[in-house]
Amino acid sequence: MLKKVLIANxxxxxxxxxxxxxxxxxxxxxxxxxxxxxxxxxxxxxTAVQLKGDVPTASYLDQDxxxxxxxxxxxxxxxxxxxxxSENAGFVDRVTAAGITFIGPDAVSMKLMGDKIRxxxxxxxxxxxxxxxxxxxxxxxxxxxxxxxxxxxxLIKASAGGxxxxxxxxxQASELKEQITTAASEAQRYFGDSRVYAERLVELPRHIEVxxxxxxxxxxxxxxxxxxxxxxxxxxxxxxxxxxxxxxxLRDRICNAAVELAKAAKYKNAGTVEFILxxxxxxxxxxxxxxxxxEHPITEEVVGVDLVEAQLxxxxxxxIPFKQGDMKQTGWSIECRINAEEPEKDFRPAxxxxxxxRVPEGEGVRFDAGIVEGQAVTPAFDSxxxxxxxxxxxxxxxxxxxxxxxxxxxxxxxPNNIDYLARIMRNPEFLxxxxxxxxxxxxxxxxxxxxxxxxEQIAAVLAAAFLDVDFRRIAFDIPEPHAxxxxxxx
Amino acid sequence: xxYEMLLNEQDVSLDIVARRPDLRIxxxxxxxxxxxxxxxxxxxxxxxxxxxxxxxxxxxxxxxFVRLGTRTFIVGLPQAQLRAHSQGAGHDALHADMPGxxxxxxxxxxAEVKAxxxxxxxxxxxxQVGLVAPRxxxxxxxxxxxxxxxxxxxxxxxxxxxxxxxxxxxx
Numbered sequence: 001m002l003k004k005v006l007i008a009n010x011x012x013x014x015x016x017x018x019x020x021x022x023x024x025x026x027x028x029x030x031x032x033x034x035x036x037x038x039x040x041x042x043x044x045x046x047t048a049v050q051l052k053g054d055v056p057t058a059s060y061l062d063q064d065x066x067x068x069x070x071x072x073x074x075x076x077x078x079x080x081x082x083x084x085x086s087e088n089a090g091f092v093d094r095v096t097a098a099g100i101t102f103i104g105p106d107a108v109s110m111k112l113m114g115d116k117i118r119x120x121x122x123x124x125x126x127x128x129x130x131x132x133x134x135x136x137x138x139x140x141x142x143x144x145x146x147x148x149x150x151x152x153x154x155l156i157k158a159s160a161g162g163x164x165x166x167x168x169x170x171x172q173a174s175e176l177k178e179q180i181t182t183a184a185s186e187a188q189r190y191f192g193d194s195r196v197y198a199e200r201l202v203e204l205p206r207h208i209e210v211x212x213x214x215x216x217x218x219x220x221x222x223x224x225x226x227x228x229x230x231x232x233x234x235x236x237x238x239x240x241x242x243x244x245x246x247x248x249x250l251r252d253r254i255c256n257a258a259v260e261l262a263k264a265a266k267y268k269n270a271g272t273v274e275f276i277l278x279x280x281x282x283x284x285x286x287x288x289x290x291x292x293x294x295e296h297p298i299t300e301e302v303v304g305v306d307l308v309e310a311q312l313x314x315x316x317x318x319x320i321p322f323k324q325g326d327m328k329q330t331g332w333s334i335e336c337r338i339n340a341e342e343p344e345k346d347f348r349p350a351x352x353x354x355x356x357x358r359v360p361e362g363e364g365v366r367f368d369a370g371i372v373e374g375q376a377v378t379p380a381f382d383s384x385x386x387x388x389x390x391x392x393x394x395x396x397x398x399x400x401x402x403x404x405x406x407x408x409x410x411x412x413x414x415p416n417n418i419d420y421l422a423r424i425m426r427n428p429e430f431l432x433x434x435x436x437x438x439x440x441x442x443x444x445x446x447x448x449x450x451x452x453x454x455x456e457q458i459a460a461v462l463a464a465a466f467l468d469v470d471f472r473r474i475a476f477d478i479p480e481p482h483a484x485x486x487x488x489x490x
Numbered sequence: 491x492x493y494e495m496l497l498n499e500q501d502v503s504l505d506i507v508a509r510r511p512d513l514r515i516x517x518x519x520x521x522x523x524x525x526x527x528x529x530x531x532x533x534x535x536x537x538x539x540x541x542x543x544x545x546x547x548x549x550x551x552x553x554x555f556v557r558l559g560t561r562t563f564i565v566g567l568p569q570a571q572l573r574a575h576s577q578g579a580g581h582d583a584l585h586a587d588m589p590g591x592x593x594x595x596x597x598x599x600x601a602e603v604k605a606x607x608x609x610x611x612x613x614x615x616x617x618q619v620g621l622v623a624p625r626x627x628x629x630x631x632x633x634x635x636x637x638x639x640x641x642x643x644x645x646x647x648x649x650x651x652x653x654x655x656x657x658x659x660x661x
Contacts, residue, residue, distance in 0.1 A: 002539055233617065340615075349615035351588050355548035355555070379588050379615045412548035412555035412562065419561050449561070456558060458517055459543035461502050463534045463568050464524050464554035464565035465549065471493060475506055475513055 001316050002026055002077035002101060006070050007041070009081030010060060011370035012360040012386055013039035014290070017079045019237040031066060033059040033435045035380055040370050047073060053437070057486040060084050060330055063091050067098050077101040077315060078315040079308075083382070084174065086291040088112050100449065101313040105268045105290045106216065113265055113288040123285040128257045128263040131276070131284040133199040135159070143462075147198035148173055154182055158187035159195040166190055169201055178335075207231070207286075209274040210258035213310055213320055215338050216268030221324045222255045223303045226295055228274075229435040230424070232347050237417070237440075238424060239295040241302050244395060244433030246277075254283055261285070269314050270296075270307055279436075294337070294387070297368055301333035301391040329389055332398040336421045338369075338386040340377045341421035345450070349383040355413030360405040364391040367409075377414045385416070393405045395433065399425050423447050492622035496566030496574060582630075584621055584647040591639045592646075601629045609647055612640075627651055 005021050006029040007014045014030060018041060021028045030045030033056040033182070042048040049069045051059035059065070061084055071077060078095055079104070080086035085418040092107040102111070113119045124130045134146035137158070147154060156168040156179055166186035168179045180196060188194040211223040227243035228236045243251065256274035272293050274286040297305050307323065313321045342352045357373045369386035377385065388405055392398035403425040406418055424430050427443055440447070492503040509512040512523045527542070528535035534556075535544045545558040552569040555562060566574065593611040597603060608620040610627070627649040634640050 097610075153606070234636070263567055304605055346619070347617075348619045349588070349617050351615075354551055355550055356557075365647065381615070383615050383617065406559040410546050410557050412546060412557055414551050415564065416562075422560060432577050452561070452563070454520070455541070456561075457497055457502070458564075459536060459538055459545075460520060460556045460558050460563040461497055461504065461517070461565055462515070462524060462526075462536050462538065462556065463543070463545060464532065464563075464567065465493065465495065465504065465557045466536065467549050468567050470568070474493075475509065 001179060001318070002103075004029065004073065004075050005077040005079055005103070005312070006031065006066070006073070006075040007045070007079050007081060008066050008084070008085055009042055009079070010036055010039060010058070011381070012368045013081035013370070014296075015044055015370045017081060017308055018370055019197070020043045020306055020312065023306075024312065025310070029069065029075055031060070031069060033380075034112050035378065038372065038375060040372055041439040051071070057084075059383055063088075063094055067094060067100070067431050070095075070100050071098065071192060075100060077103055077312070079103040079311070080291065081204055082294055083166070084289050086171060087289070089114065099337050102314050103269065103311050104292075105271060109216075109265050109267050110290045113267065113271070114290050116287055118237060119288055120285065122265065123261055126261060128179075128285045129283060130262050131200050131202065135197045136195050138456070140180075143198075144177060147176060147180070150200055153203070154198045156183040156196050157159060157203040158183065158191055158193070159197055160187065160191040160193035166196075170198075177347065190265050200282065202276050202282070204279040204438065205229075206277040206436050208242070208246070208254060208277045208283070209289075209293075210255050210291075211270070211272055211296070211307075212258055212262045212267065213270050214267035214315065215263075215308075215314060216266055217322050218266050220259050220262040220267060221320055221322065221325060221327060222259050223299050223301055223305065224329050224403065225251055225255060226272075226293075226298055227435060228295060229437050230439055231437055232343075232440050232459055236295065236339045237339070238334065238421065239299075240332065240395070240398070241296055242299040242329050242332065250277075250281055250283075257283075261288070270311050295335050296386070297366060297387065297389045298333040298335045301366070301389060302329045303327055304330065331393045332395045333389060333391045333403050334395075334398045335389045336424075337384050337417075338388060338409070338411070338421075339417050340383045340385055340414045341416045341417055343417050343447075347417075348417035349379070350377070351379055353412030354385070354411060356410055358408070358410035360388070360408035362401070362405070362408075363403045364401050366390070368403075385414075388421075396431070398415075413474075419449060420447065471482075494568050494571045496564075496571045497541075498564055499566075499574070501571065501611055510542055563616055582627075584609065584624070584649070586612065586614075586615045586640050586644045586646055588641060589640065589642050589644075590633050592636050595621075595636050596630060597629050597647075599629050599632060603627060603629060603649070612646075621646070623649060625649070 004027040007017045018028045028045040030041050030048040032042045033382045035056045042119045053059035085091045089107040089110040092102045095102045132150045134150050136143040158166045169185045170179045184194040207228045209226050213218040225243050228239045228242045230238040273291040277283040341347045354375045359367050366389040390398050390401040406422040425472045491506050495502045505516040507516050515524050523539040547556045552567045554565045565599045593613050597609045603623040605625045607623045610621050630650045632647045633645045
């Protein structure tokens with residue numbers, strides 16, 4: 001087993017990795033930028049080393065510094081967490097060359113599966129379904145013919161594009177030529193490149209992903225699926241496992257496709273294969289994430305494994321610590337991402353201070369966080385502050401516990417999405433498990449905060465007013481003859 | 491004179507109408523009898539018309555975050571209320587409410603814009619956000635070029651009212 005692990009990350013995931021290392025008797029080294037000097041991961045680790053550099057995110061990406069810190073501290077393994085350097089194959093090469101174990105895939109499979117185009121081609125070549133598509137290659141008539149063969153509805157996208165610009169939905173052949181011409185001229189205008197491609201449009205798509213773990217020798221197990229369809233701004237905010245309303249036979253086919261892909265790639269360590277699932281039951285490979293996911297705890301809860309422990313064992317060459325036949329999903333788990341953001345204002349990120357923090361407790365409640373009371377929330381890092389995870393024997397119980405835990409969670413001093421998440425937990429469509437990636441926009445009107453009652457309003461206002469010395473003076477201090485007048489301002 | 495506050499950005503006005511024997515506070519057309527049981531810091535306990543309300547609160551600057559039951563309110567003390575109104579009047583300027591970078595400009599000086607038109611895309615905390623025109627008007631000046639960084643509170647774009655349509659001139 002590894003003896004000393006450096007966690008090249010911060011926040012909740014650094015704390016999460018340190019926790020498992022402690023359980024296994026592995027020494028830990030944390031790295032931190034000055035702005036994070038009071039953060040929990042700094043205190044939790046056996047050793048903490050401050051990074052040099054002005055820009056906080058750049059410091060956590062500084063490969064030279066991180067490798068030098070490993071060498072100075074006799075570190076034999078690096079856990080990258082997620083984000084930062086976790087999917088940087090160049091970093092994996094450098095770490096390996098320095099004689100340190102990278103706790104994750106090797107650089108070769110990271111390069112292959114981490115590349116959207118290459119991994120898609122690889123998936124298709126190994127019989128994993130990818131969305132049917134046609135690429136424009138010069139001749140317009142030929143492209144039209146190919147696009148028609150893909151089948152309607154079609155999504156026309158700019159080859160050089162992104163962010164939905166110039167995208168067209170075509171539902172019938174008669175509109176195809178005109179829409180492709182328009183899309184091409186828009187693509188020329190936006191991206192200076194008129195090439196477009198046509199892809200089968202998946203209606204009411206669900207985002208289903210499969211957790212896999214490989215040993216690098218072609219042995220792979222899966223730890224079932226996660227439903228990650230609830231997204232805003234293309235980022236997940238609520239995940240659950242198992243996926244609701246997913247027939248077992250279909251689930252098994254999706255999980256097996258993920259395993260076949262990871263086996264073909266001789267994938268090593270933990271990874272996630274993402275699929276788009278259509279309302280018609282067709283599913284397509286989307287991409288593979290070659291790291292531990294933010295939402296890994298829900299898999300841990302229903303499968304009963306410690307994924308970080310499994311990662312450490314695989315990295316140490318001990319092989320996959322469990323057999324596929326022993327893997328079972330028991331109960332239900334939901335994760336909510338607690339973000340510093342304002343749902344009422346198009347989810348724009350917020351800043352402030354975590355002035356009050358009361359963490360929910362109780363059966364089936366887990367709070368994965370890297371925050372402390374008093375900590376500033378600055379624009380330097382991602383807006384995710386913590387993850388709340390609940391477990392129940394049924395989906396209803398997990399959702400009920402989540403709603404209660406969100407009510408019990410007090411985080412004051414920075415605008416956040418806690419109350420919004422609680423409204424999702426009460427939403428009838430959510431409770432019916434009718435999920436797809438357009439769910440949050442579809443339910444937007446029902447997810448708006450209801451007006452507070454007059455009684456709540458006056459109570460909230462007075463609770464605040466009583467903190468103000470001016471208000472207190474007028475309300476309590478001034479002798480009676482003068483009390484009739486009110487407030488003055490500077 | 492009233493004690494002017496904000497409750498989730500809406501104006502709220504309180505008047506103390508009596509202090510003895512009970513503290514009586516008027517809000518709108520209603521007069522409430524109020525008592526404060528818990529005065530220490532974060533936890534609060536206020537009694538309004540005989541009913542006890544408990545929760546948590548935290549003041550940051552002139553704003554107070556109040557957790558009451560299952561929801562959080564952001565209450566602006568009078569200074570915050572004043573600030574909101576001085577900024578809001580006329581809506582002539584788009585300020586940055588956090589530091590970030592200009593990703594793209596969608597307008598130009600002299601352009602006529604309608605309320606809700608996207609004027610600028612900025613990036614803060616790894617998220618891109620579009621800022622829209624607060625009202626109809628003409629772009630007077632763009633204070634930050636594309637791909638530049640700005641600080642919290644920076645003036646990004648100023649907007650002037652549309653000139654009243656001129657009467658057609660005689661030929």
